[in-house]
Amino acid sequence: MSATSAAPLRKRMTPGWWAAIAWLAGLLFTVLLRLRLPGQESADVLRGVVFLRWDGLTMLVLATALALRGSALLDRRPTAALGHLLAAAVLCSFPLGVTAIPLAQYLAVDVALYTIASHRPTNESDRAAFLAVGVVLGHLAVRLLAGWSAGTTTALAVLSTAGAVWLVGRSARQNRLHAEETRARAAEQAVIAERLRIAREMHDTVAHSIGIVALQAGAARLVIDKRPELAREALGEIETASRETLAGLRRMLGALRTADTADAPDTVATPATPADVSPDVLAEPAPPAPAAPPGLASLDRLAETTGAAGVRVTVRRVGAPRxxxxxxxxxxxxVLQESVTNVVRHSGADTCTITVDHRDPDTLALTVEDPGPGPGAATGRRRDRAGGGGSGYGLVGMRERVGLLHGEFTAGPRPGGGFRVTAHLPVPSGAAPA
Incomplete structure (x- = not known):
């Protein structure tokens, strides 16, 4: 069952529907007040002179047509809809023989006022409030100037409900704008945090590469006189590592706008060696290089760790690894690590599949998908990863990381249930590891 069909009916109904229901309910209530119902000696309200005449019925039909037309316009042109509903309320008051616009005929106007106050800009909301109040006061003033009786108390009750509804709508709009601003700020902070993390990881990658360069340069310096072929090989390794590191820096740092100033760069020390040694020095154990950052070679360890957390991870490699x-x-x-973390925290699934596709020489394709919670799965981890259960900012970080590499990222529910994350990372032609 889709999420739309599973949503409650009241959440799927538009404000126009609510306005139409409010008008019809108010009209039904007004008619029932003027009829003698079972158990009553007489009707609660005396009928107007023209209430059951053709002209009175005609005005009621026209007022209902105006109200339904205004309800249909409420979603697209709320100000015009409010005008239709106000005209319907005024027109309906004549055949009823009342001294003021009845509250029952003003319910649809209240729905329109709330909709405008909660969804439209402040200036439009203010104009709507002035229009609604002005019509009630104008109707009251016309009756007073004509020397007719006026229902001042009824008018005050109508204005009070309109003011209360308008204030509630304004409060709802302010709360929604504040929530949106908070979410936008949190998403921005998540992007900044991810960029700082990328910068730190890039620093570690460069430190590792520079460490390898330092070791190779030290070895080449030791054997350049006695074993020049080994020195030439070491210089080639240095050239390859330097070019690849520079290319990685251009790819990543060219897109980053925020620098990580909190961490000071680490220093890679080159161990001191005697100036004059034999060529057999290459057979001796070399000083340890800085630890390499994690990569796709660490997927099996990630799967093992995730399995200990209760989610069995299957790693599929398509094509020859490169x-x-x-x-x-x-x-x-x-990206794969964060996706698997989302499965553990939010999906409720007990299995997931990682697919690493190397078949396209220009693109690395990554996919993480889970089947979703099974019928007998525990509910402790059943949380919507993009909504109530999680912050949803893990996806923001993954999208930012892939975007910095000019790749493509998608995440969303699978057609048969569960969730899928896919990423396509472009691989430079002729790329080699640093």
Whole structure:
């Protein structure tokens, strides 16, 4: 069953429907007040002179037509709809033989006032309030100037309900705008935090590459006189690592606008070695290089860790694995890691599948999908990952990370149930690992 069909009927009804229901309910109430119902000796309200005459019925029909027309316009042209509803309320008061616009005939106007106050800009909301109040006061003034009796108390009751409804609508709009502003600010903070995280990870990647360059340069310096072929090989490794690191920096830092100033750059120390050693030094254990950042090679460890948390992860690799630039390798792993974390925290599923597709030489395709909670699954982790159960900012971070690499990111429910996250990361032609 779709989410739309499962939603309550009252949430799927538009304000226009509510206005039409309010008018018809008020009209029915007004008619019932003028009829002697079972158990009553007489009707509660005396009928007007023209109430049951052709002209009175004609005015009631015209007023109802105006009200229904205004209800149909409420969703698209709320100000025009309010005018129709006010005209219907005034027109309906004549055949009823009342001294003021009845409250029952003003219910639809109250619905329109609330809709305008809660969804339209402040100036339009203010104009609607002045129009609604002005019509009631104008109707009262016309009766007084004509020397007719006027229902001042009824008019005050109508104005009081209109003012209360308008204030409630304004409050609802302010609360909604504040909530939207809060969500936008939180999403912006999530993007900034993700960029800072990317910057820190890029720093670690560069530190690792520079550490390798330092070790290779030290080895080349030691053997350049006695084993030049080994020095030439080390210089080639240095050139490859330097070019790839520079390309990764251009890809990532070119799109980042915020620098991470909190962490000071780490220093990679080159171990001191004797100046004159034999060529056999290459056979001795080399000093340890800085730890490499995680990448797709760490997927099996991620699956094992997630399995301990209660979600069995299946890793599928399509196509022959290939060496990737460190920034793309790291970003791919982070996207998969965050997606699996979302499965554990929010889906309620006990299994998920990771697919890494290497078949396209220019694109790395990543997919994480889960079947959703089973019929007998525990409800402790059944939370909407984009709504009530989670902040939804994990998806924001993944989208930002993929966007910085000029890739494509999608996330949403699967047709058969569950959730799917897909990412396509472009791979530069001829890329090699740093």
């Amino acid at each position: 060496p990737l630039p460190p920034d793309i390798d790291l970003s791919a792993f982070r």
